[in-house]
Amino acid sequence: MECQVTFVEATAMPARTVLVTGGAGYVGSHAVVQLLSQGHEVVVVDNLVNAPRGNDAASPLTECLRRVQEIAGKTLNFHQMDIMDRSQLDRVFACYSFDYVMHFAALKAVGESVEKPLLYYKNNVGGSITLLEAMKDHNVKKLIYSSSATVYGTPQKLPLTEDHPTGVNCTNPYGKSKYFVEEILKDLVTSDKEWRAVSLRYFNPVGAHESGLIGEDPQGVPSNLMPYIAQVAVGRRPRLQVFGDDYDTPDGTGVRDYIHIQDLAVGHLAAARKLLDPCFQGFRAYNLGTGSGLSVLQLVQAFEKASGRQVPYEVVGRRPGDIAYCYSSASLAKRELGWQAQKGVDEMCESVWRWQSKNPNGYRSS
Template sequence: MKVLVAGAAGFIGSHVVLCLLESGYDVFAIDNFSNAVEGPDGKAESLKRVSELTGKDIPFAKCDLRNEQEIENLFTTHKFDAVIHLAALKAVGESVDKPLEYYANNLIGSLNLLSVCKKHGVKNFIFSSSATVYGPPKELPILENASTGQGITNPYGQTKYMVEQVLMDLSKAEKDWNIVLLRYFNPVGAHPSGRIGEDPLGIPNNLMPFVAQVCIGRLPVLKIYGDKFDTPDGTGVRDYIHIMDLARGHVSALDRIKKAKQIGCEIYNLGTGKGYSVLEMVAALEKASGRKIPTEMSVPRPGDIASCYCDPSLAYEKLGWKCEFGLSEMCRDLWNWQLNNPQGFSTAAGPN
């Protein structure tokens, strides 16, 4: 199968591309570099490193999904069997400040991609969704049939929920689509080689890249937002998943489409099913790095919830997928990446 991966140069995308190539899929990668480093030759540094790791060439095009003609040109020139759609603006806080940008990019881009897929008969589609669609969980662990769309506190989460609705409606109207919605929990870590990992542009929005940058000395201190939650140590609990486990989930979803031939629309949680608190995550990275991480307590941010973790057993039952890595491996590989790439992908080759 030839798979178009949209958003291929980002943290999740680059690891997904690597896993696809290692599993024998052909990949065509696109990205608009809104959250990835573009090299001087117009190629993505992350994907160059994936090429080195896999020994395989990765055809790539710079493409912005808001431009339907650019997508049309791709589909006219190349024949694709499936699409993995990871392309989105994804910073929760920024989405509150810039809602129009988020709705324009995430919704219009998705609609353009789907209409070109439909026109060219490419109806195997995997969508990168998020645990944010659940809003504040009413029960833990979260199952796939929990209610969605209620109490979502930010435009980023709303865009994921809205695209899910589009895909569900599409699969009801047109029975020949095979659609998988993968609801990610909190991806962390890096490829064990330390060659690819998370390199957010600007200040990291997610906890662990921020913690790693404090640990390496790029940022001065970690602010912990809230220590009075109803959790064992008072800090927020989340379901962190190793990026390699998350990436393999996409291969499992494609394998399912290939085997089952006709699945309609299926939804899977990708998480470990276990929650870790902020303080546990900090302690685990301190252990992996052998360094002390300075922290200071702050007040909770609007919309922050105490705990969020899933039940991933449906993915095991239907996809044969489950997590292989735990917290120590997540932090080991995150630290290995950070140590070898103190300035992310713009770091000169080799460790400092």
């Protein structure tokens, strides 16, 4: 791999140079739009295991990253590689002078993690360790980590705050892998005071960029609710399966905290400001959520309103490990990062429908 931009000419050097792992994925790509729009130089590394390439197989970019550049009006640097490959990581670090790293690269399907725990621990924990070793050796000791509310496991109290126990009641290997990496980061900042790490615990990201150019495009059968609803509405799937309608909730279906993807992306820039503050030290975790919950059927109804389409559904049995309620308190992020979610369920559903109707087959659309 050569030390050069993979395509087109580089733009003028911005104030910060950021390595984004997993930047071709759903959350990562929206964060990259924000970074580019704010004038940062962005280097994306991604193995593309969860990033469909699109129609132009000859392009060095995924279709997603091509559209990211179109939205931002800026270019980025892209290297297709796996973060578990230390030699390739070293080459990337040797090519650029990074100010900090945003780490999104991970496998993320809860159900798959139960079936393939070793794969998830190898990728999510092992890959993070390899990245941290490379960062240490190249003296880049600032990290924003893409974590998850799954680190809390089964809630002992609601709303979930950052002081809620983590790791004790994790119900799947995906959540445990996120928890283990947070523990590694805590130990790392304790051992070396030069390290700084911010962990962002997402609740349920939904939505798409307002342009309709980028959005969530899961491989195979969606494991998350919103893309499943959207694919039913656009005619790709016959009906939605609702897992249980006998919970102790207003309509019997599970209640979750859904956050617009663009609010989530803005949260990463707020976290970066915190990370780069000379007064910040050590490790800090923040919830990124709205602080309130929506049931499955409330989300279905909101999507039907936004799309003008019916979303047929059938109720099936509960899934093991599912709970009635899960929602956040995001007051710490508001207080310390100056961040809070701005977009409601109507904007979430409207943006997803704009994305899905413009791209019925995702990034593979002609």
